[in-house]
Amino acid sequence: MPADKPHRAPLHDGFVPGRHAIDAYGGGGFRFADMSHVGSLLALPSGVHAWKGVTTPRDLTLDAFAPVLEEASEIELLLVGVGADLVHLQESVLWGLREAGLRVEVMQTGAAARTYTILLGENRRVAAALLAVG
Template sequence: MKLHLAQFAGQNAFTGYGAGYVLVNGERFERSLIVLPDRLITDWTPRTSAELTEADLAFLATLAVDIVLLGTGARLCFPPPGLAQTLPRQGIGLEVMDSQAAARTYNILLAEGRRVAAAVML
């Protein structure tokens, strides 16, 4: 599916998605990544919620954002409760959803000028 939203001058936005991939600014990604308005982190290693570690979430806490959208692939899959509290304990919101919902929600929050990151597992 292609997403059609206002242009995000100089910012990273999701422009489409499908089974096993997302498009960011028209570029196709088929592995997990973190999307921020001003940069892409394409070497994020977890592919599923089961692979998430404390270190993965601690890294997300260093990104200077107010909210992290955790896209868990084709289906919603919550990380273990103790792990899920890592970001909220530091005052950072964490929303868990499937990766396609994370892409759509990221674009909406980006359009609102929010400091947001989408950590998408594919």
């Protein structure tokens, strides 16, 4: 599933409505819905959003998850792809997400993208917050 290099076409205004499987990842971005995006992504019930300003695990603050929290009532499970290496979320971030009623699983971006696509295919109430990997 890793992509050599995604095309450089940006999301339309940073947003594509609807739920879309992640077809490929790598090269600093993702492919989905017959388009590509360079940078990190939020795959939410409302659609796929560019995750602006989030490029490293250091950027994974509770404020960065604000768009996720806005849709928390429609999400059963949040998959957080933290990059090529597994790192833990800060406890305050993890608890903030859980207090919103979210079940949170943290994993490498590749695993998160694959798991998201599988669960989406099962019509589960899943969302993904994915850091881009090189």
